[in-house]
Amino acid sequence: SCSPDSLSERAGLFDLFLVDKDGGRELVGMTEPTGEDFPTEESGARGSEHRGLEQTGGFAGAAVRSRSGSSGEQTAEDDESDDKKCKEPRSLRLSINARERRRMHDLNDALDDLRSVIPYAHSPSVRKLSKIATLLLAKNYILMQAQALDEMRRLVAYLNQGQSVPVALPSAVASLQPPLGVYDHDEIAFPAQHIKRTHARWSTGSARALHKISTSPARWSTGSARAPHEFVRLPNDRSFQTCLRDFF
DNA sequence: TAGGCCATCTGGTCCT
DNA sequence: AGGACCAGATGGCCTA
Numbered sequence: 001s002c003s004p005d006s007l008s009e010r011a012g013l014f015d016l017f018l019v020d021k022d023g024g025r026e027l028v029g030m031t032e033p034t035g036e037d038f039p040t041e042e043s044g045a046r047g048s049e050h051r052g053l054e055q056t057g058g059f060a061g062a063a064v065r066s067r068s069g070s071s072g073e074q075t076a077e078d079d080e081s082d083d084k085k086c087k088e089p090r091s092l093r094l095s096i097n098a099r100e101r102r103r104m105h106d107l108n109d110a111l112d113d114l115r116s117v118i119p120y121a122h123s124p125s126v127r128k129l130s131k132i133a134t135l136l137l138a139k140n141y142i143l144m145q146a147q148a149l150d151e152m153r154r155l156v157a158y159l160n161q162g163q164s165v166p167v168a169l170p171s172a173v174a175s176l177q178p179p180l181g182v183y184d185h186d187e188i189a190f191p192a193q194h195i196k197r198t199h200a201r202w203s204t205g206s207a208r209a210l211h212k213i214s215t216s217p218a219r220w221s222t223g224s225a226r227a228p229h230e231f232v233r234l235p236n237d238r239s240f241q242t243c244l245r246d247f248f
Numbered sequence: 249t250a251g252g253c254c255a256t257c258t259g260g261t262c263c264t
Numbered sequence: 265a266g267g268a269c270c271a272g273a274t275g276g277c278c279t280a
Contacts, residue, residue, distance in 0.1 A: 096267090097257060103268075104255075130253060254277085263268080 114138055 115134050118141050129137065
């Protein structure tokens, strides 16, 4: 289930802030409440660890069946492998397993740390981000921050030159694109709050206009009952960008 | 029930 | 030699 193909296919589901291609099937932090399906320290990962330790104790773990299981036939390599296994002291194997478990737990702890600093709904009613979703969201968040920083630098430059501020807005709109070569989607998405805050600085009228565009059914393509409340999705094409410029 | 996600075990490879 | 890292295999849990 984790072949490179399926991974890249899954990765394609995520746009800026993890929006899928076909209509906002699922957005980060917008999953429906599921009760107790988010793992806790006791019932989740650590609980699984307990399972594993039990397996270790009885040496009935799944991996014992690996490798030669695909063909069902014992090959020369398998014989050699079995020979190695016999030569490997059991205590050594157990310590290697424990070390690997510890390593994976450290990795998961780091992922938890990452989840805690990226923007999505940290709520008990929202499912924990998967590993792949965490990494993709973090990447996109970094890219978005870089864009914002760039825009701010440009704005400061304009201010220093004594030019009018609204000049910066069209470029801000134009910069709202997925990183070139990474995404191939016809839509972009970003937090509505971000838009409203940003655009309100320049013109409340423009902000209203943008809000109108973003909430118009003709402009939306979510077509879903689960349309996001906190995210605005806009077509990401030239004509729309031109349309936006007309507003500002 | 299929599919997604995860933890674990394992053997191979690389690095110190 | 021993540890870190990696990827494949497998089974469990959960959700749609």
